[in-house]
Amino acid sequence: MNYMHSELPSIMCICPNTDGFIPMFIDPSQTMAPPKEGVKKMKFTPEEDQKLFKLINKYGTSDWMHISEMMKTRNPRQCRERWNNYLNPKLSDEPWTTTEDFTLIAKYKEFGTHWGKISKFLKNRSSNAIRNRWNFLLKKSISRTAQNSSDSS
DSSP, X not given: OOOOGGGOOEEEEEOSSSSSEEEEEOOGGGTSOOOOSSOOOOOOOHHHHHHHHHXXXXXXXXXHHHHHHHHSSSOHHHHHHXXXXXXXXXXXXXXXXXXXXXXXXXXXXXXXXXXXXXXXXXXXXXXXXXXXXXXXXXXXXXXXXXXXXXXXX
8 A cells, every 4th residue: 555645644642742642644664564585484383482491591691692503493593583572571461551552652753663772661572562563553543544534535
């Protein structure tokens, strides 16, 4: 879906500021990466997750090369991302709060799609979870914008 600048969907959130709203105009093509072709990713098995968890408990999270060598089936990046995005017990799988959504929107205005920077303000959410939440809010906003425009015609 291509939008002219003036037709971009707006994410409107009630926020505790003077006018009550923060409008944000976003081009969805700038926040959603196209799928990579030719790259096959195998899901981590429960056994791999368990092994990775044990290795991190033993060696920590500073030497991903060593951990990947011990895993034998995964490279350092895969091990690090699996831990940081899914296995780390500090991550929350609770539903997102309104406060977290407001923080995400405010920090998106400040940092754009630098999800790692935004994650420093949402301590119990991974960069991946933050990006997924942003895309969810964006799609919800696009859907509402489309619904509102069809209702008014």
